[in-house]
Amino acid sequence: MIEKLGRSAYPRIRALPTRWADNDIYGHxxxxxxxxxxxxxxxCFLIEEAGLDIHAGAVIGLVVETGCNYFAPLAFPETVxxxxxxxxxxxxxxxFEIGLFRQGEDxxxxxGRFVHVYVDRDTRRPVPLPDAMRVALAGIAG
Known part of the structure; x- marks a missing residue:
């Protein structure tokens, strides 16, 4: 079992509304x-704070690993x-590490976790992180 991290472990928090279509037959x-x-x-963090240009940037991030541990159900119409x-x-x-919380809960x-490898948009070969992105990412390192 992984260690559960409270809200204070995450330097950036973003509200995300759930949608009716997110629920399954079991009601969560x-x-x-x-x-x-x-x-x-x-x-959103990468675009808003780290300078990622998803449409025309020379560097893009590809997801190479993901994972999630579930502790409690969430359901529409909650805001996550x-x-x-x-x-x-x-x-x-x-x-990246991502924690999902009920609104206001710790x-x-x-x-979850996401691992991105940054690559040249055209060649799809790994490239060093752009300096501005590296600075923004270092600012939310745990």
Missing amino acids: INNAAYYGFFDTAVN EAGVRVARLGNSSVS DPAAQ
Whole structure:
């Protein structure tokens, strides 16, 4: 079992509304939807604070590993608060940790991880992280 990290472990928190379609037949958010929350929280940070240009930038991030631990169910119409932090900052890779919380709660409902490798958009070969991105990512390292 992984160590559960409280809200204070995450330097960035983003509110994400759930959608009716996120619920499954069992009345809670389906496990696949959690990955959409992770992806949205990480990419919002990258676009808004780290200078990632998803449409025309020379460097893009590819997901090479993901994982999630579930602790408590979430359900529509809750607002999920996603905490983001960097667990490891490499030369061309970044390991993100994401905590999903019920609005205002400190204990996570789920914790996930994403590993991105940054590559040249055209060649798809790994490249060093751009300096501005590295600075922004270092600012949320846990």
